[in-house]
Amino acid sequence: MKSDRLSAWRQSTQWRMISREAIKRWNAKRETLPKCGARRKRDGEPCQQLAKENGRCHFHGGRTGKGADYHRHLFPNGDASDAEAKLQRKLQQIERDKKAQAKRRAKMSPEQRAAHEHWHRTHQPGPAAARARKRQDRQQAKELRQRIENAEPRPVSDEIKALQAQAAFLEAERDRYRAMVQAEQQQNDEGVFS
Ligand SMILES: [Zn+2]
Numbered sequence: 001m002k003s004d005r006l007s008a009w010r011q012s013t014q015w016r017m018i019s020r021e022a023i024k025r026w027n028a029k030r031e032t033l034p035k036c037g038a039r040r041k042r043d044g045e046p047c048q049q050l051a052k053e054n055g056r057c058h059f060h061g062g063r064t065g066k067g068a069d070y071h072r073h074l075f076p077n078g079d080a081s082d083a084e085a086k087l088q089r090k091l092q093q094i095e096r097d098k099k100a101q102a103k104r105r106a107k108m109s110p111e112q113r114a115a116h117e118h119w120h121r122t123h124q125p126g127p128a129a130a131r132a133r134k135r136q137d138r139q140q141a142k143e144l145r146q147r148i149e150n151a152e153p154r155p156v157s158d159e160i161k162a163l164q165a166q167a168a169f170l171e172a173e174r175d176r177y178r179a180m181v182q183a184e185q186q187q188n189d190e191g192v193f194s
Contacts, residue, residue: 034052035050037058070128070131072125073090
């Protein structure tokens with residue numbers, strides 16, 4: 001019988017040898033393949049799973065879409081026979097993910113929340129070119145902010161100093177008159193009630 005012959009073959013020394021060689025070859029090759037560099041939860045070390053094209057494994061963003069699909073939900077091919085079921089599963093997954101994210105957000109400290117929001121601002125979905133442009137804009141705005149913050153105060157000209165002195169004098173005069181008017185009013189009020 002065929003199945004008997006097959007199971008006998010699978011228990012044979014030769015089959016085991018072939019299998020062992022195959023797995024050895026694969027393990028040798030695996031060593032040389034690019035690994036995922038994401039920080040793993042267990043100990044914070046690099047993950048070391050086999051990386052996909054973007055340098056991340058299946059679990060750490062390796063399945064994230066490229067180009068215009070970057071960080072966008074990928075929907076099933078509408079022509080597939082099970083497209084409807086796949087779509088339903090996808091929508092349920094999106095709903096679950098949203099709930100999980102809301103839960104994570106609720107637990108965050110203000111600093112964590114700020115970092116989280118910053119990540120989402122800097123990881124918007126969409127094509128690489130548009131994201132690069134936004135990144136450049138952010139960088140320029142940051143540099144401008146720093147330049148303004150670090151800028152030395154401009155030297156004040158004599159003309160401006162004179163104007164400032166005049167303004168200070170006028171303000172002092174205004175305050176003096178106000179005080180005088182107030183004092184007069186108070187006297188009048190006291191006169192009414194006494
Ligand atoms: Zn990984």
